[in-house]
Amino acid sequence: EDQVTQSPEALRLQEGESSSLNCSYTVSGLRGLFWYRQDPGKGPEFLFTLYSAGEEKEKERLKATLTKKESFLHITAPKPEDSATYLCAVQAWGNKLTFGTGTQLKVEL
Amino acid sequence: NAGVTQTPKFRILKIGQSMTLQCTQDMNHNYMYWYRQDPGMGLKLIYYSVGAGITDKGEVPNGYNVSRSTTEDFPLRLELAAPSQTSVYFCASSNPQDREPYGYTFGSGTRLTVV
Numbered sequence: 001e002d003q004v005t006q007s008p009e010a011l012r013l014q015e016g017e018s019s020s021l022n023c024s025y026t027v028s029g030l031r032g033l034f035w036y037r038q039d040p041g042k043g044p045e046f047l048f049t050l051y052s053a054g055e056e057k058e059k060e061r062l063k064a065t066l067t068k069k070e071s072f073l074h075i076t077a078p079k080p081e082d083s084a085t086y087l088c089a090v091q092a093w094g095n096k097l098t099f100g101t102g103t104q105l106k107v108e109l
Numbered sequence: 110n111a112g113v114t115q116t117p118k119f120r121i122l123k124i125g126q127s128m129t130l131q132c133t134q135d136m137n138h139n140y141m142y143w144y145r146q147d148p149g150m151g152l153k154l155i156y157y158s159v160g161a162g163i164t165d166k167g168e169v170p171n172g173y174n175v176s177r178s179t180t181e182d183f184p185l186r187l188e189l190a191a192p193s194q195t196s197v198y199f200c201a202s203s204n205p206q207d208r209e210p211y212g213y214t215f216g217s218g219t220r221l222t223v224v
Binding site: 042043044045049089096097099 | 113140142150151154199215216
């Protein structure tokens, strides 16, 4: 059974204080690892897909990396508008995603 | 381009009532999904469809039914609502033929309370 574990559950940062979110996974035959951002009262919004170990992708202050067992979402010099819940998901064979429970990020002035 | 549209946004049901959550997408995606999201539990797959006329169960299908008569629409039916079905429901779609973005497009959700 595919499993995704995200840590920490919640993270509070000061504006400009860089940090990383972790996503550990076990899956038989990884086809892709996904990061989503979810704002309160809204649906998840797609951020990145990573396909193979060693791959990195960047978008503004966010950078996602992938190893064979985990993925990191690095947040550099965060701003209050980066506050959200960040979800990680894995896809094995077929097109279904298995989601983690998310990391709730709060960035304060 | 509206993406994935869900209605209603909020609903309160009494135990034993039935309702249909509507979902429609305008991206011509073949694959569609229904998830429920409970606090601290993550998103759980209820049902999914790989095309019109084809549906299959996910992790938590009990108490729900779906149909897929068109590519655009994927309604979720709750029969005999129970308090355990209190949750936020998300519909999503994807097209496996797309290389990027390969992720799902989600609707904005339906918040359902069963009392």
